[in-house]
Every structure is written in structure tokens, then in C-alpha cells.
Amino acid sequence: MTAKTMDELVSLCKRRGFIYQSNELYGGLQGLYDYGPLGVELKNNLKQAWWKAMVYDRDDVEGLDASVLTSPKVLQYSGHEDTFTDPLIDCRSCNSRWRADDLVELRCPSCNSEDLTEPRPFNLMFKTNIGPVDDGKNFAYLRPETAQQIFTNFKNVLDSTSRSLPFGIAQIGKAFRNEVTPRNFIFRTREFEQMELEFFVVPGTDEKWLDFWVQARLKWWADQGIDPKNLELHKVKSHELSHYSKTTIDIMYGFPHGLEELEGIANRSDFDLGSHTRDQAELNIKSKVKENPDSATRLAFQDKQTNAWEVPYVIEPSAGVERGLLAILNEAYKVEKLEGGKERLVLALKPHLAPIKAAVIPLKRNHVGLVEQASKIKKTLQSLQLGRILLENSGNIGKNYRRHDEVGTPLCVTVDFQSLEDHTVTLRDRDTMGQKRLPVSEVPAHLQGMLGIK
Numbered sequence: 001m002t003a004k005t006m007d008e009l010v011s012l013c014k015r016r017g018f019i020y021q022s023n024e025l026y027g028g029l030q031g032l033y034d035y036g037p038l039g040v041e042l043k044n045n046l047k048q049a050w051w052k053a054m055v056y057d058r059d060d061v062e063g064l065d066a067s068v069l070t071s072p073k074v075l076q077y078s079g080h081e082d083t084f085t086d087p088l089i090d091c092r093s094c095n096s097r098w099r100a101d102d103l104v105e106l107r108c109p110s111c112n113s114e115d116l117t118e119p120r121p122f123n124l125m126f127k128t129n130i131g132p133v134d135d136g137k138n139f140a141y142l143r144p145e146t147a148q149q150i151f152t153n154f155k156n157v158l159d160s161t162s163r164s165l166p167f168g169i170a171q172i173g174k175a176f177r178n179e180v181t182p183r184n185f186i187f188r189t190r191e192f193e194q195m196e197l198e199f200f201v202v203p204g205t206d207e208k209w210l211d212f213w214v215q216a217r218l219k220w221w222a223d224q225g226i227d228p229k230n231l232e233l234h235k236v237k238s239h240e241l242s243h244y245s246k247t248t249i250d251i252m253y254g255f256p257h258g259l260e261e262l263e264g265i266a267n268r269s270d271f272d273l274g275s276h277t278r279d280q281a282e283l284n285i286k287s288k289v290k291e292n293p294d295s296a297t298r299l300a301f302q303d304k305q306t307n308a309w310e311v312p313y314v315i316e317p318s319a320g321v322e323r324g325l326l327a328i329l330n331e332a333y334k335v336e337k338l339e340g341g342k343e344r345l346v347l348a349l350k351p352h353l354a355p356i357k358a359a360v361i362p363l364k365r366n367h368v369g370l371v372e373q374a375s376k377i378k379k380t381l382q383s384l385q386l387g388r389i390l391l392e393n394s395g396n397i398g399k400n401y402r403r404h405d406e407v408g409t410p411l412c413v414t415v416d417f418q419s420l421e422d423h424t425v426t427l428r429d430r431d432t433m434g435q436k437r438l439p440v441s442e443v444p445a446h447l448q449g450m451l452g453i454k
């Protein structure tokens with residue numbers, strides 16, 4: 001049996017230390033969340049899995065970590081200053097402000113008045129001052145997507161790695177959008193993390209690469225524990241496309257609040273590199289872009305044989321870390337009926353994502369001999385660098401098993417009095433609840449096996 005309302009997930013996340021409302025001590029700030037002891041591990045594990053699949057396991061992708069604060073020029077030429085907006089409507093009666101597409105009837109949802117303004121564009125980018133003078137001129141934006149600084153670094157990466165097409169640049173990092181109505185827990189927030197790949201290809205091969213990345217990304221989400229039955233592909237209609245996009249395929253997931261975008265895979269054509277390029281007239285740019293006298297250089301690729309310049313097309317798989325976490329938590333959350341009418345809550349996370357890989361539990365709290373042996377086992381397992389291993393010195397084995405079921409720990413290792421005599425321990429499996437006795441020396445290999453590492 002699976003219970004999956006958003007409230008249940010929110011409650012588990014708070015109770016066990018995955019996710020807290022941000023600034024809660026002072027009443028909270030809307031649309032922001034903090035990641036607790038287990039949340040930070042889960043998040044890091046997900047990002048690591050993405051980086052491994054997108055960078056380490058491939059031979060055609062480089063990594064990047066660019067600054068969050070972004071020059072207004074970058075976001076002027078990228079089109080974000082003009083087009084990155086939501087249409088807003090003000091209620092003249094109660095001064096509340098609404099997204100136009102949230103007003104189904106032409107009435108204020110708060111006071112029911114029909115005295116509303118026409119929709120006006122509201123830019124979603126956060127601004128901040130740079131330097132000590134606050135004169136409105138020296139400012140930067142907090143980036144609304146990680147992609148732009150990948151484009152502006154295109155030539156740097158090309159020159160320093162001698163790559164040729166096709167190749168990609170991957171980045172994981174924070175992005176910020178001043179969402180008018182943040183909602184649905186961590187689904188739509190004002191500060192969030194993106195995992196973005198910009199994959200540069202020869203024009204004409206772009207749609208083929210788009211299909212390739214859609215399939216690769218579907219497989220990756222399945223590897224993270226998302227049942228493919230809960231994923232759907234939606235081709236974004238042409239009038240709903242972002243200003244830069246030629247084609248976009250959204251991977252949709254059945255969240256507790258409904259079917260929504262988990263990841264978008266966009267064919268951004270030559271729009272971005274073209275927009276940031278000087279001397280556009282001398283290049284064959286197919287998308288419409290404005291002349292750019294401010295750019296220092298051209299972001300294009302020169303064929304070594306023909307010396308001809310070409311602006312690559314780019315395919316962008318762009319995934320949100322928080323949306324990924326929400327989907328993964330939702331999939332993993334299971335309430336199981338046990339014998340005797342009892343229930344248990346288990347978070348059946350893929351072992352590589354589990355915040356704690358193994359808990360080592362001395363049968364009796366603070367017992368010198370048991371704790372000493374448990375500490376040794378913990379140290380040995382920790383040295384394998386598989387992730388966090390926890391020494392759980394709190395007694396009450398049953399309670400510990402229950403707690404580690406709820407946070408998704410795949411393996412519990414219990415050290416009891418027999419362990420002191422024959423160097424064996426009890427291994428308890430999260431999913432089957434099965435227990436078996438094994439020599440201490442075989443525990444590392446057992447855990448590595450669970451994590452798919454030999």
C-alpha cells in the first residue's frame with residue numbers, strides 16, 4: 001500500500017530531518033526551504049548520480065561551476081530582461097496581486113472583487129547591488145538559470161580542452177526566480193538548484209540528438225527509482241515554447257499535486273551562442289538575434305579543414321534537483337501492512353541515493369565492549385567511501401530498525417554479545433526485513449554488493 005499525499009511527505013521530511021521551512025524561527029520566508037541532516041545527503045547523492053552519468057561516464061562532456069551573480073548584459077542579450085516575465089493582475093479593492101493564469105474567473109480570489117487591472121509583465125529575476133554605491137547602475141542579477149554562463153564560457157572551454165563537435169558542458173548550481181506564487185512544497189520555489197547540460201552539436205543533427213537525450217534522461221530517472229509508468233513525454237506546443245526554443249520535450253511526472261514537468265529537454269538552436277556573439281553578420285546564424293556590439297568575441301566553431309565558422313546548435317536537458325527529490329521521495333514512500341494488523345513506513349530509496357548507507361547498532365547503549373566493536377565496524381565501512389555510515393548508539397533495536405526504515409537506510413548492522421565472542425554480526429535488510437548472521441570481515445563486501453560496487 002502506498003500513501004502519497006503531499007502532507008504525508010512534508011510531515012516525514014520535517015520529522016526525520018530532510019526538509020524544513022526556511023527562516024521558520026522568524027515566521028518563515030515563502031518559497032524557500034532548508035535541507036536538514038538527511039536532506040543534504042540525499043541531495044548530494046542525487047547530484048553526484050547526475051554528475052557521474054553526465055560527465056564521468058561520458059567522453060564528450062566537461063564540467064563547469066560559474067558564478068551566480070550575473071552581468072545584466074548577459075541577461076539582456078539572452079532575452080531574459082525582455083521576456084522572462086509572468087503576467088500579473090492587481091486587485092484594486094484589496095491590493096493583492098495574482099498571476100493572470102491563476103485567475104480562472106475574473107474575480108479576486110481573496111476579496112471576490114471584479115475591480116482588477118489589466119495583466120502587466122512582471123520580471124522574475126532577482127537584482128542585487130554590486131559594490132558600495134547604490135545608484136541603480138551597478139547591479140547584477142541572481143541567475144535565473146545556470147545555462148547562460150555555460151554559453152558565455154563556451155569559447156573558454158573550447159580553447160582549454162580542444163574539444164570538437166559534438167560536446168557538452170555540464171553544471172549543477174543554484175538559480176533564482178521571484179515566483180509570484182511559489183507552491184506545492186519544494187516543487188516551485190524561489191531559490192532552487194538546476195542540473196543542466198548544454199550539448200553542442202552540428203546544425204542539422206540537432207533533432208537526432210534531442211531524441212537521444214530524451215531517451216537517456218528517461219533511463220536515468222528510472223535508475224533513480226522512478227517507475228517509468230509514472231513518466232510521460234509532452235511535446236511543448238509551439239505557442240508555449242520559451243523564446244529560445246525550437247523544440248522542447250518535457251518529461252512529466254505524476255506528483256502528489258498532479259502531472260507536472262520533472263525535466264525539460266530543449267533544442268535551443270543557435271539562439272544563445274548567436275545572441276552572445278560579435279560579428280553576427282559574418283556567421284550563418286539561423287535563429288533571429290539582435291546585433292551584439294557589447295560581446296568581446298564570437299561563440300562559434302571553426303572547421304579545421306575548411307576554416308568555415310559555424311554556430312553550433314545546442315540541446316539542453318535541464319532538471320531541477322528539488323523536483324527530482326520530490327519525485328524520488330514520492331516513489332520511495334511506502335506504507336506496508338505487517339502481520340498482526342501493524343503497519344510500517346519504509347522509504348524504499350535506491351541504495352546509492354540513501355542518505356545513510358548503513359547504521360551500526362550496539363545492542364546495548366553505552367556498553368563499552370559493544371560500542372568499541374561497533375565503532376571499529378563503522379570506521380571500516382566509512383573508509384570504503386560509499387557515503388555516510390552512522391554509529392547508532394541509542395539502544396532499542398526495534399525502534400532503530402523502524403527509524404532507519406523511515407529514512408531509507410538499506411542496511412542495519414547489529415553488534416550483540418555473541419559478536420564479542422565469535423566476531424559475527426546481524427545484518428538486517430530494509431526491504432525484506434530479513435536478518436542473517438555474517439562474520440564481521442564479510443560486511444564490507446555485503447554492503448558494496450548492495451550498492452552495486454564489487
Ligand SMILES: [Zn+2]
Pocket residue numbers: 091092093094095096108109110111112113
Ligand atoms: Zn481583492
